[in-house]
Amino acid sequence: MRIVSTFLLLMAMAVSLKAQKGIEWKQATAGGYTYRYVTNDPMGARFYTLKNGLTVILSKNTKEPRVAVRVAVRAGSNSDPVDHTGLAHYLEHLLFKGTDKYGSLDWSKEKPLLDQVEKLYEQYNKTTDPAQRKTIYQQIDQVSGEAAKYAIAGEYDRMMKVLGSQATNAHTWVEETVYEEDIPANAMDKFLAIQAERFRYPVFRIFHTELEAVYEEKNRGLDNDGNKMQEAMFSSIFPTHHYGQQTTIGTIEHLKNPSIVAIRQFYDKFYVPNNMAIIMAGDFNPDELVAKIDKQFAFMQPKPVEEYKGPKEAPINGPEVKEVFGPSAESVRLVYRAPAAGTRDAMLADLASSVLSNGNAGLIDLNLNKQQKVLGAGAGLWQYRDYGIFFLVASPKQGQTLEAAKDLLMGQLNDLKNGNFEESLIPAIVANSKLNELQGLENNGNRVNQLMDDYIKSKGASWNKNVAMIDEMKKVSKKELSDFAKGFFTDNNYVILYKRKGEDKNVTKVDKPPITPVETNEGKTSPFVAAVIESKLPAVKPVWIDYDNDLQKRQLNNAELLYVPNKENGLFRLTYQFDMGGWNNKLLPIAAQYLEYLGTDKLTSEAISKQFYNLACSFDVQPGDDQTAITISGLGENFEKAVRLFEDLIRNCQPDAEALENLKATILKARANNKLNKGSIARGLQSYAYYGAQNPFNYVLPEAALQALKPEDLTTILHSLFNYQHKIGYYGPLSLTASSGSLKNLHPLPGSWTSAPAPVKFERITQGSNKVLFANYDAVQSEIFWVRSLSKYDPKNEALVNVFNNYFGGGMGTIVFSVIRESKALAYSTYAFVNTPSRKSDPFSFVAYVGSQADKMNDAIKAMNELLNDLPQVEQGFTNARTGLMKDMETDRIQPNAIIASYLNAQRKGITVDQRQVNYEAYKNITLNDLDAFHREKLSQQPYTYCVVASDKKVSLDDLKKYGELKVLSLEEIFGY
Template sequence: MLAMLTKSIVLIVSLFLGSNASWSAAVIAVAPSAQTGSSTLGAAPAISRTLKGNVGAGLAHGTLALRLAGQIAPLCAPTLKASPKVLPSPQVTAFLERAQYVGISALRSDALPLAIPSAPQDSHPAALMAQLAQALAPLSVADVRKMPVQGLDSIARKIWDNQTALKPFEQPAESAAPDRQGGLSQGLHPAWEQGVFLPQTNAQPFPKDPLAVTVHRLSNGMTVYLSPNKQERRVYYEIAVRAGSRHDPLAATGMAHYLEHMQFKGTRHLGTVDFAAEKPHLDRITELYDKLFKTTDPKQREKLYSEINKASKAAAKYAVPNEIDKLYAEAGFTDINAHTDYEETVYEGNFPSNRAELWARTESERIENPIYRIFQPELEAVYEEYNTGQDDPDNGLWNAADAALFSGHPYGRDIIGLGEHLKNPSISRMQEFFRERYRPNNMAIFLSGDFDRDEMLPLIEKQFGRLKPAAIPPGPAGQVRPLRGVEKTELLYPAEEIVALGWQVPGHGHPDEDALLLMNVIMHNEQTGILDLSATKAQKVKEADASLDIRNEAGAWLAVASPKEGQTVEEAQAVLLEAVAKLKAGEFTEQDVQSILTNFEVGEKLRLENNQWRVSLMRRSYIQGQQWELASQRLERLRRVGKADIVRVANKYLGADHAVIYRRKGGHEADKVAKPKLTAVPIDPAKHSAAFRELSALPVKALTPRWLRRGAEYRSLSRAWGRLYWAPNKISDVFQLEFHFNMGTADDGRLPLAFDLLQLSGAGSLDADEFEKALYRLGAAMEIKLTDDKKYFIRLRGLDANFGETIKLVLRRFSEPNAAPGAFKQLLSIERGDRQDRKLDADQIFDALGEFAKHGKDSPILHEISARQLGELKETELKALLKSLAGMRRDVIYSGSRPAREVADLLSASQPGLEFKPPPPQTPDRLILPKKPRVVFAHQSGMAQALIGAYAADGVMDARELADESVFNNLMGHGMGGVYFQEMRESRALAYTAQGGYATGKRLGDDSSIAAFVGTQADKAKETMRLLRRLMLRPPLDAGRVSAAIRQAQEELLTESITFRDAPERVMEWRRRGLPGDMRKGMLKELRSYTPARLEAFVARFKKKPLTFFILADRDRIDIEALKKFGDFEERSVDELSPF
């Protein structure tokens, strides 16, 4: 066995270093070519750099341990002629086995650093083995075999450090720009290979890869993942940087997140009309913030803020806010956004397939030449985001869990950073962080959509290949402190009570990762998990779930429960521990595991349809340091995991050492970041940079619009049970079906409880657990959902081969529900407790407040049954209501591989002999139209923010105004270039979230309205409302903004591709609104001749509309008298907004 292990390690080394390479190879280097000035690989004089201390820092985990194994393994080989065979100790043998196992994934990469530490002349492999044996001597063989990958690398690093001939790591100068005349360079630059994982490339997709991904390397080390998908004529992209909160400087946390915000502020060429004139003011702002960073005296800080404000106003004269977003919006880009996580910052979006050059030029420009202008307003937006998070009970719970489970590591703090650091931002530190980490060899591009690889790759090389690589420094040190016993944390929030139990598990790349994934799904999959059946559906608690959070260097598994009425968090904790004990005892079957794999396969097929999901799978493999070949085989790997593996990891990791977080009801004192005074940044919508005009004028290939054609992309069939809206799935054998009952609480206030009872019921002879397992074995899942107009529908997904059986099973549940004895009584008890919790949830209160403001006593929420009616309710009533739904005409949406008539016939056969009744008549949605402006206020104690909504009813919209609606919404509310975002956040920093537009009725005859929402600091409510009123009733119609909105509306229609999953629902919505099929063709014709005068006529009627504000805030933090000046004032209690 040892000989086979040695041979395997040596083989791996030769595969990736070449057959003539050895582990004592000299440093391979890059030197400038005297002839071309480009970088070439060859026998040039080596750059002097060897490794000590930093050896392996930042490399993919396991690489360093495998290198040490490679030095030692030949010593143990029976065929070695240079020295006699040496028998290693059992611990060393275990180390070699473990190093091979965890290191292969990291090593199977053309990114293997070419600078291999040379074994010093006075050091023999036997000396390395002796040191390794000494280091491992205190450990048992079992301990070595289960040692985490970080432990292996730590031991290897210490042994390298003991080799005195190894010199300190020297940072080399950046190599000259590569010559790209002949296409993509196949060479790598050792100067910047250190500290990064560069995945293995593959020019052709792997045979079993359903995404057909190819992985490529640019000449500067940037990695590119390509996955063509021709469903839509669009391309979804992400650009990921390994620069997350884990990499934040310890004295300046929140840096990665700050930088994410500032990367949208433009470049030397975009976002400015005169960078040369702007730069001195920007330099002054940087200088002042650096002084602020070091200043603690309040008076001095106030003076500095005053100077910053002055310099910001001077710089703003040259700035063009959010010009990148405006450029993208006019070109038909959508979903422009970014996010920061622990390991990454990611920039994302969706562009039309004919706009690849615009995308590549713009994105490479903002990586190469970012300028952090308009810093002060964005700083305040981050403050608002931080303060919002401090008010959020769920955010508080997860932050407490991270602090307990990842103590001693950067993972243990909030991604947004510490409040004390946010108060002292430093632009120069941000620039330094950018220079260190935003390097092409530390970044990757991911594309999925309609493109040709042979065209896309050279374009990416041309634009992104000019970015300069550099060595990436290691992130701040961090070692997760192991839990000892039961470690408890107490939280107080005015919210529902929750208990969370957390256990520490290994990070990504550990051999147990796949088994842990299936362990989590065995516990919670929303259908048949141990927690689902034994806790939630058994109603032992109000709700329970579980989650697996595996990060690169450590992980955690959490089980969470909210207690039911009359139950303590400690009692809910006991229910969770009981479920964990069942898991560890193996109280599940191999069939349960197989059902999970069936449903996982269905989920994988669904993800293949979505470009965003496809990209997220690629990105995760890159960030986690996993080769794509291995990542693409996830389902095959999971098939090798059995019940025994799951029980083993459960017992291994879910032991006595764990964290408990109790969130109890009570007052919460949040740490808030105070905002400095800010003068509004003037925004001139007519201004544009020369680069904007140049990029906007790039030639593009015209796209032919794609309209939905009846009989091809969709069909509509009428049957006794209702109407079927059908679309073909030509990609997979997975169907999705929805039953739309056209009923909500306004039609019957018992419906929410009826659907709750349905979820606790079986069907006919099957009890609830048997029903869930039968459905899950079929690869099917069922959800109960609400439409935007508060109507219920159920959504099913599953395999078309099991379509008929699935439908029969689900419809039988409606006609023959059979909840367990006592389930109904427990349901009512949990409902009573849930109603009290809803009165503490700001989002739910605000939703109820908005419905009351719009509908008064006809609010759909007020139609739910009262506390008295709840006490009188009978189980037989709810069962009869469910049975009536089974016999009611409904709209059915289907997308799958079965023909339309076959689907219709199967649905008919599933309900033989029923006489279907029509649903209740649909009452048009009427909004309150007051004679005068008004303000509806509700108090919520402890809120630092004020949630502000506003609307003005506009009657029933004429279908001929669809083009007007589109242009208006593009003007006001779409993305960062919209008026609401620009004026509220970009110019004045009044809010983190600001959105609005024209809201059309959902059905023919429903009222439409102009509407907006803003979340702001309570002391800024008056200023925010004044601005909101002006923007809603007298929207700015600057020529530049209006022209841009018209172009955006046109591009939306030209580039939109309605997928087969969305087509049936869109057709149903058009029919409900009285529209004759796909009306987009007529809209485009109107938009091509649309004029600003037409938009002026559309919005002119808004001026006289009486505006209604509805506001949720703490009355002690908001100026009530100021609110009264905006209209007739009425205050409503939380009890008045709901029937309970």
């Protein structure tokens, strides 16, 4: 649980004190550039508007030598033409395909063919006769294949890999398209040159195979009941606005009839400097950086941009009731249309959502989740320019109807409207927001995402309101919030969405078109990219952890205390690490769950939650397979109070029969829901493949034993937990002497440790022949995994494994991605990599994956098998993979708050030094021949276990038998219940 308190208002350091003096826009000039800033902004963000209208937003943070980047365009699915929905999203995909300078072997020969493809698509788009469309598509496929002979797939991703980027990605949503990176600070000059070229003249090459990837993405959405609920939520609340009437991925009909001309028109219209922002947070000199951005992007010319102006929606005359059907677990949502972003009502709605659900002490948290009246419930607000969506959600417990869960949610709304909550809750929520803000300052990604969100909503004009938000929330009284809730949550202005289990008869999948695999020219390089790769980056010296000097060790009675000082802020984190978990005792994970609902002889469970909340602290008990971690964290000056409160709880928690009976029902309902979840089924299949019928995934307490549990069975485990050997870790503002002295009193230890029960042993299967494990699931897609156990863990092999993964199939720009997605268009998502175990007793293991339409399953299996048997050898690709790892590691920093965890993880693997340093030195000597030898020895012509989750109505079991001995597993065999 995460707990915060009103005390944090005193702890907001200079930020809070300055905020009282006023928050307002100011202007300054430095380095020849004028910028705006908000006084007392904890991010210190600078807002520049360049001569061509391009917005540049910079937030300096020197904690590590990296920079998080967002290139934001204020156009998403809202701006799609009504006859070409999904266009903004598809354009996002195409911005990774290169320009006339990169991504092409010979632009003069490629361009005429691409022009021909464009014309054919326009003809295809306007043709309705099925036979003629088929003929035209055959021409598209043929000409696209010719054009692809001059295309080089994945050059953008390879450049980012060489730079050492950690987060190459992009996303499209209703009002935005955003391109994301996280780069080393020393790579900025190269990065800006690449980005300027990327947006100068994007070429829409390898079009029809990328379109097929979007088809796959659409089909994945059709298989996702959560996605279907989201679409129903938007369409119900916004019956006329594009928010609800144009999905980001587009309609099937529009996906089948793309127009390259329309995509180019969209790009020319919205990808203009006065509609875009470059937002960065990290280690840089803002005066120098803005000049570099200006120089690189001065070529962009502004144009008038007509923003989408949505209609004013009529009031909802409800409650309206909608139903969504699918195979996953049932749930209910109550959905309200919220006010526009930046308004005071939007702020009040946000505050109301936290009063209802903040994860700890909200009305829903205490009255529903804490009392186990539902399986789980919460509330939230999604805010956009014109409107927002306020929603409450609940999953019913065992035997509970969706209607009953809905009534419980309505009860919490009534409590909010009637003011049935403590006066102190609002200032506590405000304090929680302040704590989150202070913690968020440490993370560059958090900084750029907040700035990006504000730019999309207001072009950065409302950043002053964002900075002042916490101070404004402080002014809200309980009466004002209750009065707002009475007017906002009326008896008829909402939609009820029921997600029911059942067949969705409205699903229409996007059919597989006939696509001939295209050439990707793997290993070939354009002159532009060659220049990027060959030019040297300024040197950055890597920094390693020295476990003998960067953390201190002291004996605390018979336990080892690990200590790292926090010199950055006043927060602490205390950890108790046990070498035992669920494999030692099946009841331990259940006892940890039970603790959440228990009180002591002096305090109820609800009172304990509130006390932690007021101390600005939290605790978390996480039993793993063979380890258990307890964490207490929060405000340093409340360290002793928080630890004392937790120690009293775990040592003196009182049995509660009613809470246990509710917990049993909760566990059984969660188990039933897991059997409806495709991802859970896939994880169970893989565990079965690695270990056999008895495996860690299905090692659970049988229902009869669960039902027979008595409260004392679990409280006895909790009371005695500290009698087992454990290590203690302290990160915080106290000195080593002060922290150890305090812990001697707070955390009494036994004179001798109790021996932990011996853990159950699970032995990995050595595959002797190909096998196929199949689980039937009602889905459009097939999920295919290749599983294989490899040799025992040896730290000397980590570096080789890392380079292999970065070359072969551990992300975009790898061999697997290039062949299966970009060349053959067989999947939206695919990967293949070797897993490094977390403990020295475990072996390395291999997993590959393709998620494809069911009618592509055989082609997908064939394509992956070809790669597993014959490793394509691309020298430049290997060099990029190795160089990228080294560049990444040179700027990787283990922060002080993570040193103890790093040390404990190293101990589990039998390592006494920072393994990153060992790997870094080893990278220098690894060759492509080493990868080939590793591939031939471990993967090529080896037996695998295929794990397939698909509908037996859409895939042929006889086909699966061709790949190995087939075993169709029941859900009971997979889950153990």
